[in-house]
Amino acid sequence: MALKASSLKVGDTHSERVVENLSRTQIVQYAGASGDYNPLHHDEVYTTQVADYPSIFAHGMLTMGLTGKVVTDFVGDGTLTRFGVRFTNQVWPGDTLDAKATVLAVREKAGQHYVDLAVSTVNQDGKEVMSGSATARIDP
Numbered sequence: 484m485a486l487k488a489s490s491l492k493v494g495d496t497h498s499e500r501v502v503e504n505l506s507r508t509q510i511v512q513y514a515g516a517s518g519d520y521n522p523l524h525h526d527e528v529y530t531t532q533v534a535d536y537p538s539i540f541a542h543g544m545l546t547m548g549l550t551g552k553v554v555t556d557f558v559g560d561g562t563l564t565r566f567g568v569r570f571t572n573q574v575w576p577g578d579t580l581d582a583k584a585t586v587l588a589v590r591e592k593a594g595q596h597y598v599d600l601a602v603s604t605v606n607q608d609g610k611e612v613m614s615g616s617a618t619a620r621i622d623p
Contacts, residue, residue: 485622486558488596491589497557498583501549501604505541507576513545541574546613550604553582558598558619568602568615579607584617596621 502509511525519542522529530536547568554566574580581604588599598621604613 487622488589491586491598493586495586496583499553501580501582503579505576505578510541513542538575543570546574546604550582550602554584554617557584562619563617564620565618568613570613572610572612574612580604596623
């Protein structure tokens, strides 16, 4: 069932748990899928002794991708016209992430209906790890 402008109001939300207990294996699998082999994401010795982080951490784009699924679960596949984010904190192995999309506006432009969303992803401690916005085409 397609999302309809007539059924949405400012403040409506959709949220999902995007990952529970993120594993090192998932982070390394993402490195392989993306081709991003930065040692910060897989080499514990480099990350802790050279870069001075407490551990490896997830790619920002992994968090964005997981969050993007929440957005498309809400608005539908193939409807996004814009999706942008800002990474605000690292995502560590063992983290559990919850993402939320909140309706900021429902509008019409040139006969097409759109929904503007605020997007936020938080870890198990409620600390925001990513924020952003998205716009999608929707039915009237």
